[in-house]
Amino acid sequence: MIQNNNYTIRTMTRPEIDIAIDWAAAEGWNPGLHDADCFHAADPHGFLIGLLGNEPIAVISVVKYGGSFGFLGFYIVKPGFRGQGYGIQIWNAGLAYLGGRDIGLDGVVAQQANYNKSGFTLAYSNVRYQGSGGGEYPAHAGIVPLASMSFADICAYDTPFFPEPRLQFLRCWLNQPGSSALGIRQDGKLAGYGVVRQCRSGYKIGPLFADSAELAEPLLLALKSRVPEGEPLFLDTPAVNRAAVELAQRHQMSISFETARMYRGQSPDLPIERLFGVTSFELG
Template sequence: MRKEDGAEAVASQELKVRRMDESGIALALEWADAEGWNPGRHDASCFYAADPRGFFLGELDGEPVGCISAVAYDGTFGFLGLYIVKPPYRGRGFGLKLWNTAMDYMGARNVGLDGVVAQQDNYRKSGFKLAYRNMRYQGTGGGTEPAGLVQLSSIGFDEICRYDATVFPVPRVGLLRRWIDQPQVVALGVLSGNRLAGYGVARASRSGFRIGPLFADAAHVAGALFEGLSSRLRGEPIFLDTTEANPRSAELAQRYGMEPMFETARMYTGGIPNVQSDRCFGLTSLEIG
């Protein structure tokens, strides 16, 4: 039976689960950094804008011990992430209580996640099916910006949303508005006439900059966007999450001398969404899709 979305606390043994506000998400991102996930410096406000009700904190006698995010983008699609229990509290069933709260909130939506490979079997038991693998690559910014790029801020927001919705399963207006406008961001586009042919964003992370999304009609457009972003991040560590759904994304990373770091498994409960995966050269975020 699904719990009511409005329930603000779920008690289980000594663990209480409640919704997080933006400051709680900031704490979860500190934990994510400790796990080596290298979250963005300004992710908390961006994530919160995606779904203010989709972030849950587990507390034991008032002490935060675990968290999970369950972003409901609309009534049909959601994404799980930030699934963390602090090391001293693992193996006590707290993670399962957080998981169940998140899945109850997701309801009948098709739910996606990017999980570590070792946890695939556990996710399968909860109804998730492997779609494809993703690989994070690391490199160093530099090079020369090619001609033909424009500041993304010069393009109408409706056009950015239109293009994004060809690659992401559903519109995500709240997230995008914050994502492309956050501090320390580099955001570039390529136009074909008055329509986008691709866009890319690099956001400041705890170490260097993470590039994503990197969406483009063709590999040469993605390459130009990558070169433009990289040229503005000279000497900085840069990271790109490529996807097996578009093998040309890994080819792009390798062409620019990036090295693989770690692999994740993209899984869904309701099947792979019908999107133009060949336009995805870099995922937006392993935490929220």
């Protein structure tokens, strides 16, 4: 706990994570309806709140993964309290919690220069594409409910896409209410998987991982078909993955938002060519 005059920074309780989710929604980030439980499962100590007296005025998430990586998100100061030094205090407390770890974040493009000052460098842009749900998808013998695969196999497939294992998070994320999780098999093995979940507005696909664009496409269409016809559908994809961008464009999805994926310390060597959809801008 950090206390400075009447300003206190401490770890959030689980119900207080709902405050951060609500503030993120107000900022237009469109969180999932059941994200909070899974975010808390990833690191129960990785969410900080700043209170002026008893009033919450600032939040940040600094989730630890394994022994070497952390991801920073939910950096929000309540309107009316911005520009008064409260944000930088909770920012510094968050970085102190992560210690000497490599750190990633998805920041709004306008804040990129500020993140530079704290040692973060741009890796690439992530772009949110918006389309609509529904539609049929061509039958594909390889598509299966992800629950039909062993959790160990799913975690093994997920491992290259993230700098450290994230077992507790995945266990929750793949089984959250109001979601569908599908895998695609090739030669008897998992060759891709995706999750679509209900959000404050419409639905969001994330992650969408596949060994090739030819496998990502039927997986995308199968997930799309799980969404009610005409509902907004979002996919966050690395702009540097040309095949992913073309996939979104081919299915009449258009850009609605962009972030700067930045790292402090070692930038992880991720298989971007197989990363068609980011899991979450808040947790990586």
